[in-house]
Amino acid sequence: MKIEKTPLKDCFVLTPNVFYDERGAFCETFNEAAFIKNTGIKTPFIQDNQSTSTRGVLRGLHFQKGEMAQAKLVRAIVGEVLDVVIDIRRDSPTFGKQYSILLSGKNHKQLYVPRGFAHGFITLSPTSTFGYKCDNYYDKSSESGIIYNDATLQIDWHLKEEQLIVSEKDLQLPSFEEATA
Template sequence: MLIKKTSLEGCYLLQPKKIEDHRGAFILNFNKKEFEEAIKQKVDFVLENESISNYGVVRGLHMQKGQFSQAKLVRVVHGAILDVVVDARIDSPTFGETFSQILSAENNYQLFIPRGFLHGFSVLQDKTKVNYKCDNYYFPAAEDGVVFNDSDLKIDWKIVENDVILSEKDKKLPSFKDFNFQIK
């Protein structure tokens, strides 16, 4: 497995090795020991979620705060997304910076997102299936977020603006500068 640091502190891009032969392919998606040695921290995933979406859907930017904060390992099982993270850790040297990467079933990239990051993705192909592991349980009262098209963050979601499909909840999220970084 190839594990590379991104431009954001604590955020890593992973590419599992794919072995192909006349029968098809084999991919070892996650090796806890190898992963923890590479990032020099312990991670215990306790939830695994999956979403299926069509082109134009934008999910995010979301996070959970405080003791309910979550680290995530995101991968695409079918289709493609633009995965986007924003460092929302006030004391981080990369606070307020963004990173994005196309994750697809074809390239097999995965993104490890540490606790304290906003996370979202735009769906680039119909019937895209996204799978992500979380290291903490979901707690609705700790959920928060920032509007996807924040003018200060200047994220290019790779979706035509008229094609963007948002949930009602995501339409009401605050801007990054109006976001309350205090723990709930």
């Protein structure tokens, strides 16, 4: 498995070795020992989540606050998504910076999102199945987020505004400035 740093502190791209033969393909999607060796981070994943979406569905930008903050290892199992993260840790040298990556069932790339990051993704293919491992349980009282079209962040979601499908809940999220105050 190849593990690469991103421009954001503590955020990594994982690309597994994929072995193909006449039966199909096999890859190891996570190896704790290799992850610790290459990143110095020990993240005990305790919850797995999965969602399915159609083209244009934008989920995010979400995070959990305080003791219930979550680190995540995310990937597109089927289809293609644009995955976006923002460092919202005030004491981080990359506070307010963002990173995006195309994740797909074909490229097998994954993104490690540390605690203290807002996370979102948009489905670019006709459908997607998106999976993520979390190091903390979901807690409704700790959930928060940032509006996807925040003027400060100016995220390029790769689709036109009229193509986006955003939940009512996500349309009510605060700005970056409000969420990080």
